[in-house]
Amino acid sequence: xxxxVARLVVIGGGAAGMSAAxxxxxxxxxxxxxxxxxxxxxxxxxxxxxxxxxxxxxxxxDLLAYPPGEFRDKRGIxxxxxxxxxxxxxxxxxxxxxxxxxxxxxGPLGYDALVLASxxxxxxxxxxxxxxxxxxxxxxxxxxxxxxxLLDSGTVRRAIVLGAGYVGLEAAEGLAGAGVEVExxxxxxxxxxxxxxxxAAVVQAELERHTRVRLGTRLDEVRDGGGRELxxxxxxxxxxxxLVVVAAGVRPASDLLIQVGAEHLPDRSxxxxxxQRTSVPDVFAAGDCAALHHLVLGRxxxxxxxxAANKTGRVAGTVAAGGAASFxxxxxxxxxxxxxxxxxxxxxTLAEAEAAGLAARAVDVVSRSRAKYYPGxxxxxxxxxxxxxxxxxxxxxxxxxxxxKRIDVLATALHAGMTVADIAGLDLSYAPPFAPVYDPVLAAxxxxxxxxxxxxxxxxxPAAAPR
Amino acid sequence: xxxxVARLVVIGGGAAGMSAAxxxxxxxxxxxxxxxxxxxxxxxxxxxxxxxxxxxxxxxxDLLAYPPGEFRDKRGIxxxxxxxxxxxxxxxxxxxxxxxxxxxxxGPLGYDALVLASxxxxxxxxxxxxxxxxxxxxxxxxxxxxxxxLLDSGTVRRAIVLGAGYVGLEAAEGLAGAGVEVExxxxxxxxxxxxxxxxAAVVQAELERHTRVRLGTRLDEVRDGGGRELxxxxxxxxxxxxLVVVAAGVRPASDLLIQVGAEHLPDRSxxxxxxQRTSVPDVFAAGDCAALHHLVLGRxxxxxxxxAANKTGRVAGTVAAGGAASFxxxxxxxxxxxxxxxxxxxxxTLAEAEAAGLAARAVDVVSRSRAKYYPGxxxxxxxxxxxxxxxxxxxxxxxxxxxxKRIDVLATALHAGMTVADIAGLDLSYAPPFAPVYDPVLAAxxxxxxxxxxxxxxxxxPAAAPR
Numbered sequence: 001x002x003x004x005v006a007r008l009v010v011i012g013g014g015a016a017g018m019s020a021a022x023x024x025x026x027x028x029x030x031x032x033x034x035x036x037x038x039x040x041x042x043x044x045x046x047x048x049x050x051x052x053x054x055x056x057x058x059x060x061x062d063l064l065a066y067p068p069g070e071f072r073d074k075r076g077i078x079x080x081x082x083x084x085x086x087x088x089x090x091x092x093x094x095x096x097x098x099x100x101x102x103x104x105x106x107g108p109l110g111y112d113a114l115v116l117a118s119x120x121x122x123x124x125x126x127x128x129x130x131x132x133x134x135x136x137x138x139x140x141x142x143x144x145x146x147x148x149x150l151l152d153s154g155t156v157r158r159a160i161v162l163g164a165g166y167v168g169l170e171a172a173e174g175l176a177g178a179g180v181e182v183e184x185x186x187x188x189x190x191x192x193x194x195x196x197x198x199x200a201a202v203v204q205a206e207l208e209r210h211t212r213v214r215l216g217t218r219l220d221e222v223r224d225g226g227g228r229e230l231x232x233x234x235x236x237x238x239x240x241x242x243l244v245v246v247a248a249g250v251r252p253a254s255d256l257l258i259q260v261g262a263e264h265l266p267d268r269s270x271x272x273x274x275x276q277r278t279s280v281p282d283v284f285a286a287g288d289c290a291a292l293h294h295l296v297l298g299r300x301x302x303x304x305x306x307x308a309a310n311k312t313g314r315v316a317g318t319v320a321a322g323g324a325a326s327f328x329x330x331x332x333x334x335x336x337x338x339x340x341x342x343x344x345x346x347x348x349t350l351a352e353a354e355a356a357g358l359a360a361r362a363v364d365v366v367s368r369s370r371a372k373y374y375p376g377x378x379x380x381x382x383x384x385x386x387x388x389x390x391x392x393x394x395x396x397x398x399x400x401x402x403x404x405k406r407i408d409v410l411a412t413a414l415h416a417g418m419t420v421a422d423i424a425g426l427d428l429s430y431a432p433p434f435a436p437v438y439d440p441v442l443a444a445x446x447x448x449x450x451x452x453x454x455x456x457x458x459x460x461x462p463a464a465a466p467r
Numbered sequence: 468x469x470x471x472v473a474r475l476v477v478i479g480g481g482a483a484g485m486s487a488a489x490x491x492x493x494x495x496x497x498x499x500x501x502x503x504x505x506x507x508x509x510x511x512x513x514x515x516x517x518x519x520x521x522x523x524x525x526x527x528x529d530l531l532a533y534p535p536g537e538f539r540d541k542r543g544i545x546x547x548x549x550x551x552x553x554x555x556x557x558x559x560x561x562x563x564x565x566x567x568x569x570x571x572x573x574g575p576l577g578y579d580a581l582v583l584a585s586x587x588x589x590x591x592x593x594x595x596x597x598x599x600x601x602x603x604x605x606x607x608x609x610x611x612x613x614x615x616x617l618l619d620s621g622t623v624r625r626a627i628v629l630g631a632g633y634v635g636l637e638a639a640e641g642l643a644g645a646g647v648e649v650e651x652x653x654x655x656x657x658x659x660x661x662x663x664x665x666x667a668a669v670v671q672a673e674l675e676r677h678t679r680v681r682l683g684t685r686l687d688e689v690r691d692g693g694g695r696e697l698x699x700x701x702x703x704x705x706x707x708x709x710l711v712v713v714a715a716g717v718r719p720a721s722d723l724l725i726q727v728g729a730e731h732l733p734d735r736s737x738x739x740x741x742x743q744r745t746s747v748p749d750v751f752a753a754g755d756c757a758a759l760h761h762l763v764l765g766r767x768x769x770x771x772x773x774x775a776a777n778k779t780g781r782v783a784g785t786v787a788a789g790g791a792a793s794f795x796x797x798x799x800x801x802x803x804x805x806x807x808x809x810x811x812x813x814x815x816t817l818a819e820a821e822a823a824g825l826a827a828r829a830v831d832v833v834s835r836s837r838a839k840y841y842p843g844x845x846x847x848x849x850x851x852x853x854x855x856x857x858x859x860x861x862x863x864x865x866x867x868x869x870x871x872k873r874i875d876v877l878a879t880a881l882h883a884g885m886t887v888a889d890i891a892g893l894d895l896s897y898a899p900p901f902a903p904v905y906d907p908v909l910a911a912x913x914x915x916x917x918x919x920x921x922x923x924x925x926x927x928x929p930a931a932a933p934r
């Protein structure tokens with residue numbers, strides 16, 4: 001690779017793909033950069049779709065990072081919308097392209113370097129009727145525009161959201177914001193599988209304030225009688241609804257590359273090195289189809305989220321075009337707004353740590369988002385997960401304010417390999433409107449450090465007066 | 468020290484002193500713990516005073532961390548209010564105490580260990596008339612109660628705040644909140660000396676929206692004619708005002724210990740070791756009277772702020788009572804609310820780094836507090852200061868939301884000794900309501916890393932689509 005690259009083909013025009021294309025263009029101005037995007041939009045804010053549904057974001061165009069002409073006209077990127085790649089031939093260095101009906105450009109397309117940035121695809125559980133016209137997923141802007149039109153038509157009074165993961169919760173909030181009565185149906189006995197039970201309980205209480213929540217319950221069938229209403233069978237009981245949103249998880253859209261022998265994890269996410277190279281020569285993978293190096297686990301893990309999609313796209317495009325870049329890895333940081341609640345996590349939950357075979361302990365603290373006397377202070381739930389020797393393994397936060405960005409202190413601590421005693425010693429910011437004098441993160445770390453034998457233990461508890 | 472300690476005397480009932488007393492009590496339940504507090508309150512939130520003045524905090528009692536009886540009745544701490552210590556005799560292990568008129572307890576008081584937690588005292592510049600009855604400082608609750616009564620009397624229409632440091636700005640906000648027309652007078656040509664010019668300019672603009680700001684101007688004299696109005700001479704021009712608040716900085720209240728030979732910095736802050744021991748045997752210092760180890764400078768520095776006061780008080784009390792604890796140091800993290808603005812800093816400003824003789828560079832980025840398409844996104848100004856090799860030296864943030872706690876990522880990075888490239892690689896949280904997909908801290912670090920030769924440089928710029 002490198003100076004000899006003449007054409008880079010990118011499969012997927014999302015965050016990873018357009019980051020790759022733009023980075024490659026900067027590194028190699030003379031390179032032919034072709035992006036094949038199956039949908040009708042590129043470089044849009046996929047994570048904004050729930051807010052577009054609820055009307056918080058008024059127009060679909062608001063989600064576009066750049067005007068449609070930006071890539072073609074200003075960046076010299078051959079962005080082809082409505083263009084599918086149906087096969088990759090690594091030996092011939094070709095992909096097979098199917099363009100829009102009647103358009104040029106179908107057939108084989110040669111590449112010197114290929115970036116697969118095809119993202120993740122929604123899982124549709126094997127429930128009869130989930131292929132009907134009033135059943136939606138929250139994964140593409142094309143589909144979201146159809147859903148929003150339906151919501152705007154005023155014919156949707158009730159909706160079922162299948163799945164209480166973070167996408168399901170965001171979808172529920174979006175639909176509720178559009179004035180729809182929402183019922184969340186989740187087969188597991190709890191919401192938000194990527195946090196531990198004590199934090200999930202806080203989330204569930206907030207969700208129940210705004211929606212009907214059916215946990216440990218299955219959607220058995222959806223029947224479309226052809227009229228405006230659907231019949232959904234939930235836990236064996238038939239109920240009328242106007243809409244079903246499926247948010248039952250995603251899977252890596254990696255089939256094209258696995259078919260030609262690319263190495264992958266059991267979950268079908270693609271294995272890559274720090275330069276985003278797959279095991280297939282001259283083929284890179286970036287974004288939600290790739291497994292990434294998890295700094296806490298010390299091995300690749302598949303956690304499809306936006307920031308890494310952007311960053312790994314940039315690395316893949318840079319390296320594919322002959323430049324130098326590398327991706328350092330992830331620690332599993334994520335945040336979600338659930339109605340009035342901010343819920344954040346990083347590293348490993350206790351459940352994840354135990355599933356990985358690690359000895360781990362958790363401490364929980366409920367502190368406040370502001371000084372006790374400052375109006376508007378909200379409870380802030382903090383959970384720290386640490387090894388017996390005090391090394392931080394992860395953290396979780398939930399509260400009506402101050403959770404979203406506070407998680408980043410713990411994410412940074414994970415990158416640095418800090419112990420809970422190290423965290424207890426951090427010089428964090430304080431002023432009455434923004435934190436108690438012992439920040440909730442410090443309060444949790446002090447408590448955790450007290451349970452680790454090698455530290456000064458019980459003498460670490462906060463003693464007296466906030467300022 | 469240790470098991471032989473029979474009596475601990477603490478001078479000062481603020482955050483540091485009450486933390487020391489409470490920690491000592493936990494470590495040594497049989498210890499006689501006496502706290503001498505010159506004022507009428509102990510363990511109150513001094514940083515809340517500006518908010519009490521403005522009515523955001525309704526009652527003075529709201530600022531008390533604990534009910535008045537808590538320390539005496541529940542913790543067995545002999546807390547003596549209105550009690551001055553006028554001298555320390557290290558050879559005799561005695562302090563000289565002056566209690567309230569007519570009360571017992573005046574005279575010498577022996578100690579086995581002594582914690583000086585006398586805090587910092589406001590500087591009163593040598594301006595004629597600053598000792599008058601309508602001239603206040605923002606440093607004690609006793610004085611604040613008098614000021615609040617005056618504000619509540621409805622006779623205060625205009626006020627002059629002398630000093631545009633963070634206490635002056637908080638006082639200005641408090642007074643404006645009480646309906647007072649505020650004029651801020653500052654001798655220096657800029658506001659908020661603990662941030663660099665680009666951030667100070669953002670603060671100044673916000674301050675000018677709410678007050679009259681007179682920079683590079685001196686208060687020459689205050690004349691009290693005995694009526695309701697004062698005459699203040701500002702920059703040579705006489706003007707009427709109802710009130711003057713002096714917020715011209717503080718100095719360590721360390722005289723008692725310096726008189727008996729304690730080692731100190733030129734600014735008169737007391738030198739201590741990691742256990743808060745001063746150079747005087749069996750005498751500890753904690754809180755705003757002590758210099759603390761600055762992890763970026765690698766030497767002691769005097770930065771009087773609440774979190775370190777609480778922490779160092781706890782360490783001093785623990786060690787004085789025979790326990791084990793140590794204070795790791797500070798990085799100079801601070802945050803202040805200036806009307807609608809959050810302003811935060813950590814480490815060294817460019818000016819501070821240069822004053823310390825360090826080679827340093829600064830990069831500035833204006834990003835957003837939320838995804839571009841999410842309503843309410845506010846500009847967020849980020850400045851990073853780093854060494855030529857990329858090591859982070861400090862950071863500053865200002866914005867209408869998202870600055871206060873984001874600084875803690877940079878504070879944590881300073882504790883860990885990270886470079887700007889390390890920061891650019893952090894896995895920070897993202898969701899549209901809380902951040903752009905490249906968090907402003909990442910955007911600044913990417914820009915900074917691009918200026919450091921050893922990194923991949925220009926290939927680090929954000930490329931494409933936020934999610």
